[in-house]
Amino acid sequence: MARGRNKGLKLKSNDNGRKTKKKISPLSMDKVEYVDYKDVDLLGKFMSDRAKIRTRRVTGNDTQQQRVIARAIKNAREMGLLPYASRVTTRGRGGNRNRDDRRGNDSRSEQRESRTPAEETATETPAAEAPPETGEETEAVEA
Numbered sequence: 001m002a003r004g005r006n007k008g009l010k011l012k013s014n015d016n017g018r019k020t021k022k023k024i025s026p027l028s029m030d031k032v033e034y035v036d037y038k039d040v041d042l043l044g045k046f047m048s049d050r051a052k053i054r055t056r057r058v059t060g061n062d063t064q065q066q067r068v069i070a071r072a073i074k075n076a077r078e079m080g081l082l083p084y085a086s087r088v089t090t091r092g093r094g095g096n097r098n099r100d101d102r103r104g105n106d107s108r109s110e111q112r113e114s115r116t117p118a119e120e121t122a123t124e125t126p127a128a129e130a131p132p133e134t135g136e137e138t139e140a141v142e143a
Contacts, residue, residue, distance in 0.1 A: 023060030027069075035068045037075035040082060047073065051086040 026045050027035070035042065046054050046061075046069050053073055056066045076082040 023058075025060045025062065025065055027061065027065050035072045037072040037079065038081065039072075040076065043069070043073050043076055043082060047082070049086065050088055051083045 026032075026042075032042065037043070046059055048054055053070055056063065059066070059069075061069060073082060077084050
């Protein structure tokens with residue numbers, strides 16, 4: 001019984017009592033009969049900036065059109081014509097921290113604290129640059 005009640009209405013009602021116009025699908029506006037997975041420009045209209053498939057509510061497609069569009073996008077992704085996901089870079093919110101940093105366990109600071117001053121100086125100056133300590137080695141090198 002509830003099926004035929006809203007038949008013929010082209011207005012949707014929201015929760016606040018306003019009536020809004022139903023979105024018209026770009027497929028029906030352009031009179032597209034066949035959706036090809038190679039038509040990347042057309043499929044791009046139905047994808048968000050993060051490469052997600054837009055919903056029917058957003059695009060205005062009916063159920064059959066949405067199925068065809070989703071299948072074509074999935075085929076194009078499989079063929080490498082469309083991305084599975086686009087990375088959107090944002091600034092802020094901290095840096096590249098390790099998971100241990102959040103818990104208060106900074107593994108790098110523990111390693112720094114555990115070294116002795118002699119170990120620190122040994123790692124700072126390489127052995128190849130250190131001058132020879134005895135005079136015998138210099139004579140052997142010169143001769």
